Amino acid sequence: xxxxxxxxxxxxxxxxxxxxxxxxxxxxxxxxxxxxxxxxxxxxxxxxxxxxxxxxxxxxxxxxxxxxxxxxxxxxxxxxxxxxxxxxxxxxxxxxxxxxxxxxxxxxxxxxxxxxxxxxxxxxxxxxxxxxxxxxxxxxxxxxxxxxxxxxxxxxxxxxxxxxxxxxxxxxxxxxxxxxxxxxxxxxxxxxxxxxxxxxxxxxxxxxxxxxxxxxxxxxxxxxxxxxxxxxxxxxxxxxxxxxxxxxxxxxxxxxx
Ligand code: 23J
Ligand code: MN
Numbered sequence: 001x002x003x004x005x006x007x008x009x010x011x012x013x014x015x016x017x018x019x020x021x022x023x024x025x026x027x028x029x030x031x032x033x034x035x036x037x038x039x040x041x042x043x044x045x046x047x048x049x050x051x052x053x054x055x056x057x058x059x060x061x062x063x064x065x066x067x068x069x070x071x072x073x074x075x076x077x078x079x080x081x082x083x084x085x086x087x088x089x090x091x092x093x094x095x096x097x098x099x100x101x102x103x104x105x106x107x108x109x110x111x112x113x114x115x116x117x118x119x120x121x122x123x124x125x126x127x128x129x130x131x132x133x134x135x136x137x138x139x140x141x142x143x144x145x146x147x148x149x150x151x152x153x154x155x156x157x158x159x160x161x162x163x164x165x166x167x168x169x170x171x172x173x174x175x176x177x178x179x180x181x182x183x184x185x186x187x188x189x190x191x192x193x194x195x196x197x198x199x200x201x202x203x204x205x206x207x208x209x210x211x212x213x214x215x216x217x218x219x220x221x222x223x224x225x226x227x228x229x230x231x232x233x234x235x236x237x238x239x240x241x242x243x244x245x246x247x248x249x250x251x252x253x254x255x256x257x
Pocket of ligand 1: 032034069075079190191192204207219
């Protein structure tokens with residue numbers, strides 16, 4: 001098919017670039033810390049099976065253990081009680097995993113205010129400049145938080161009053177979930193909701209409204225500054241974990257240079 005051979009030529013010639021939006025996955029990957037009495041997820045870990053030794057002379061391999069919601073990952077509708085009748089991560093149609101993506105950049109605002117919240121007005125102003133949000137595509141929310149991902153303390157940014165990381169205002173989450181044509185929202189932070197969102201009304205509104213509407217989430221994305229405001233194609237690849245609420249994912253973007 002000519003469109004695919006054209007794509008391969010563009011990749012080979014460098015006029016289409018593959019941008020990796022995935023954070024490296026290791027023991028050091030920051031993990032969300034919910035306040036008591038809530039249970040928390042485990043960190044990613046490798047356990048060596050053999051490494052060219054008595055246990056396997058010619059091969060190296062590991063077992064892994066991880067939470068579903070660790071590092072760059074995909075939130076499926078069943079992750080939230082509002083989406084409990086929705087699909088698990090194995091049931092997300094492959095067709096939905098290749099989709100357009102646009103970027104709203106609030107990194108300057110978030111540098112001044114770690115509790116910055118995206119509002120309906122911000123998204124409407126973006127649309128006045130750049131056009132409608134993509135039908136069946138991702139809204140990627142650039143906050144600059146990925147630059148902190150190498151330091152779990154700065155990334156989670158918690159003090160005695162709890163975590164302070166940017167997110168969406170409850171009204172904006174409801175509006176995006178119920179009226180926007182988007183497939184989901186992608187963020188740089190440890191969750192699609194703000195650090196303080198446990199105290200919002202409703203609690204964790206981005207999870208509640210988006211997943212309740214059958215939409216998806218992508219968390220802890222990297223390299224969003226390398227994407228154009230509009231025009232990227234995003235490929236998200238969560239593992240098809242049967243009954244899974246989400247999965248670590250490799251997330252790639254195709255970008256015209
Ligand atoms: C469980 C409870 C609250 C949150 C989360 C998970 C996540 O951010 C997640 O990774 O889905 S805010
Ligand atoms: Mn998640």
